[in-house]
Amino acid sequence: MFVSIQRYVIFVKILFLMQRLAYGMVYPILWLISILPFRLLYAFSDFLTFFIYHIVRYRREAVAQNLSLAFPKKDKMEIKTIEKEFYKHFTDLFLETFKSLSISDTELKKRFVIKNPEELERLESLKKSYVILMAHYASYEWVNALHFYGLTFKAHGVYKPIKNKYFDHLIKSIRSKYDTEMLASKSVPKKMLRQQQEGILASYAMIADQSPKRKGAKHYVKFLNHEVPAFVGAEYIAERLNLSMTYLHVEKVKRGYYEAEFVPLSDEPQKVESYQITDLYFKLLEDQIVKKPAYYLWTHKRWKHRLDK
Known part of the structure; x- marks a missing residue:
C-alpha cells in the first residue's frame, strides 16, 4: 500500500514537471504573439489557418458533420465555404485570446x-x-x-x-x-x-x-x-x-x-x-x-x- 502511494506521488510530480516544461516552452511564444501589431497578427493567423486546416486537419470531420446536421438543405459546396470561413475565424479568435495579454484599454x-x-x-x-x-x-x-x-x-x-x-x-x-x-x-x-x-x-x-x-x-x-x-x-x-x-x-x-x-x-x-x-x-x-x-x-x-x- 505504501509503495503504491509512493508511486502515485512520483507520477504526480512527473506530471506537474512535464506541464511546467510545456508551459515554459510555449509561454514566450504566446507573449511574442501578443505584442505583434494586428496586421502581423492576422497575417500569422492566415498561415496558422492553412496549417491547421490543410496539414493538421484539426477536427475537420467533426466540423463538416456539425455543419451538415445544422444545415441539411445546404449543398456540399455551401458547407465547404462555411467550413473554410469558420477556420479562419477560429484561428483569429485563438490568437486574439493571447493578444489580450498586451492589448491596451483604448484598443x-x-x-x-x-x-x-x-x-x-x-x-x-x-x-x-x-x-x-x-x-x-x-x-x-x-x-x-x-x-x-x-x-x-x-x-x-x-x-x-x-x-x-x-x-x-x-x-x-x-x-x-x-x-x-x-x-x-x-x-x-x-x-x-x-x-x-x-x-x-x-x-x-x-x-x-x-x-x-x-x-x-x-x-x-x-x-x-x-x-x-x-x-x-x-x-x-x-x-x-x-x-x-x-x-x-x-x-x-x-x-x-x-x-x-x-x-x-x-x-x-x-x-x-x-x-x-x-x-x-x-x-x-x-x-x-x-x-x-x-x-x-x-x-x-x-x-x-x-x-x-
Whole structure:
C-alpha cells in the first residue's frame, strides 16, 4: 500500500514537471504573439489557418458533420465555404485570446463595442445581481470591455478549468483583467448563493450552449433542426435567487472588430414559465448562427446527444 502511494506521488510530480516544461516552452511564444501589431497578427493567423486546416486537419470531420446536421438543405459546396470561413475565424479568435495579454484599454474598447450601455446601467439600477448569458459565437474573449461601459458590480466569469494548471493560470489571468473573478463552473452555485446572502451585488457571465449528456437532462430544445439537451443551471439558480438575466448578443463586424448588444431575457425569472428563458436564449443564438454561420464554434460536438441520433 505504501509503495503504491509512493508511486502515485512520483507520477504526480512527473506530471506537474512535464506541464511546467510545456508551459515554459510555449509561454514566450504566446507573449511574442501578443505584442505583434494586428496586421502581423492576422497575417500569422492566415498561415496558422492553412496549417491547421490543410496539414493538421484539426477536427475537420467533426466540423463538416456539425455543419451538415445544422444545415441539411445546404449543398456540399455551401458547407465547404462555411467550413473554410469558420477556420479562419477560429484561428483569429485563438490568437486574439493571447493578444489580450498586451492589448491596451483604448484598443480593446475600440474593438469590442457595446451598442446599448444604457441597458447595463438599467440592470444595475435594479440593485440586484444578474446573469449574462453568452455563447460560443463571434468573440467571448474580449468581453472584459464591459468594464468600460458602466459595469460597477463585482464581475465574475464562469469557465471550465484546464488540466494543465500552468495554462489554466494563464487563461485565468487573461480573463481576470479589470478585477474579474474567474469561477470554475462547479463552484458557481455556492458562490452565487453565498454572495446573495452577504448582500454582494455581482454579475455572472457564463456560456450556456454546451452539450450535456442525455442522462439526467431536464430539458431539450429544438436547436438548428435537432432536439438536443440543454443546460438549465443558469436559469434554475437565477430563478431561485431572483436574479435578472440578459443575453449578450455579439456580432463580428469585420476582422478584429466586434459589436455587442444586451438583449433582456427576464428581470423576474420566478414569474416566467420553467425553461422559457433557456428556450429564448437558444432561439436568439440560432438566429445569429443562421445569418452568419461561420462565427459559431463548430469544433465541439454540440449534437452528439441529439434525440434523432
